[in-house]
Amino acid sequence: MIVTVTLNPSLDRTLHFGFVGWGMVNRATSSALDYSGKGVNVSVALRNLGQPSIIMGLAAGSGGRLLVEGLRARDFRCxxxxxxxxxxxNITVIEDGTGRSMKLNEPGAPVTPAVLSELQDRLAALLSPGDIVAxxxxxxxxxxxxxxxxxxSVAHRHGARVALDSSGPALAAGCQAVPDLIKPNEHEAAELLGRSTxxxxxxxxxxxxGLGPDRVLLSLGAAGAAFAGEGRSWCATPPAVAEVNSVGAGDAALAGALAAWSLDRSGDELLRLAVATGTAAACLDGTAFPDRAAVDALLPQVRVEVLESWP
Ligand SMILES: Nc1ncnc2c1ncn2[C@@H]1O[C@H](COP(=O)(O)OP(=O)(O)OP(=O)(O)O)[C@@H](O)[C@H]1O
Ligand SMILES: [Mg+2]
Known part of the structure; x- marks a missing residue:
């Protein structure tokens, strides 16, 4: 089983306007609500690939109830x-007249040591050897x-494998506990290593x-991604596509990698599925995730090359 963990989930509202002006009442022409946060996104993307998962996380107040009820209504195990x-x-404002947009993100609900310790216990109770925690x-x-x-550490004690996709100090401190896979983008990788990559x-x-994780999926935006693990590294280039919105492409790429990893596929297959899923997501509007058919259509068009091998 794959378990995704989202400690700071969100209700994402996307509001469209003709034009937006400061100091006046702006009336939206349309409004949509998505249940989000990176782990939730990964679970939605996995579902679209045909792979079930459990969504774990923290929820607070009426917004939290709306999130959990909304996900359960879509048959996710929460x-x-x-x-x-x-x-x-988190609110995205899109000005259709100019194509400009802005994101307004709240910080999120504060947590206490007792809440985090309950989450650790609940995670421990769920896991079986061989499971994957994202x-x-x-x-x-x-x-x-x-x-x-x-x-x-909790996941490893229960025989589960762990993928970590975060940034800054949370990613750096997480690497010290040796997750089995990390998925930085170029910016996160440069921050982690303290130099340009x-x-x-x-x-x-x-x-x-060298920082600890045995598998690294380095995503490179429109250029594709590279993967190192199990004695080899590869890079993968997607076909040229018309990007519509690449927000969430990284979550889609991670979902592709997890789907392959959970079936113990080889590193090159993992990378190919990650890039095809990420690229198919970049072709969709908003934070939408592709269905299996769209991903399968891209798979043979992803060019995978070996970079290195080591003993
Ligand atoms: N413009 C694009 N054209 C084609 N594919 C893309 C594009 N942007 C992203 N992708 C695909 O999505 C994958 C992940 O993208 P990216 O490196 O931008 O992730 P990220 O920065 O983690 O994104 P996120 O905002 O979701 O965290 C890439 O490896 C690539 O396959
Ligand atoms: Mg990302």
Whole structure:
């Protein structure tokens, strides 16, 4: 089983306007609500690939209830721990007249040590050897920087494998607990290594693996991705596509990687499915995720090349 963990989920509202003006009442021409946060996105993308998962996380107040009820109504298995405050709302404002947009994100509901300890216990109770835990997204206010490191240790004690997709100090501290896979983008990788990574793929992959994780999926936006693990590294280039909205493409890529990893596919197959799923998501509007047919159509068009092998 794959378990995704979202500590800072959100209700994402997308509002469209003709034009937006400061100091006046702006009336939206349309409004949509998505249940989100990176782990939730990964679970939705996995579902579209035909792979079930359990959505774990923290939920707070009426917003949290709306999120959990909404996900359950879509037949997702949810294991949420209640925390104080309100689950955040993230608002995207799109000005159709100019094509401009802005995102307004709330910080999220604060957490306490007791809430995090209950989440650890609930995770431990769910896991069986061989399961995959995907820890994704930012940490909520009040969560210590080693929160992911602790969850990784819990998962490992129960024989599960762990993928970590975060950024900044949460990712750096998480790496110290040796997750089995990380999925940084170029910016996150550069931050983690403290230097530019441009144009140095094999060296970057090896430096990232040197931080602890055995498998590294380095996503490169429109250029595709690279993967290192199990004695080899590869890079993969997607076909040229018309990008519509690449928000969530990283979550889709991680879902593709997890779907392949959960079936113990080889590293090149994992990379190909990750890139096809990410690229298919970049072709969709909003934070939408592709269905299996769209991903399967792209799979043979992804060019995979070996970079290195090691003993
Ligand atoms: N413009 C694009 N054209 C084609 N494919 C894309 C594009 N942007 C992203 N992708 C695909 O999506 C994958 C992940 O994208 P990216 O590296 O942008 O992730 P990310 O920065 O983690 O994104 P996120 O905002 O979801 O966290 C890439 O490996 C690639 O396959
Ligand atoms: Mg990302």
């Amino acid at each position: 294991e949420f721990v209640e925390t104080m405050g309100e689950t955040r709302s 820890l994704a997204g930012s940490l909520p206010p009040g969560a210590p920087v080693d929160t992911y490191a602790r969850l990784i 441009a144009g140095r793929l094999p060296e970057t992959l090896s430096a990232l693996r």
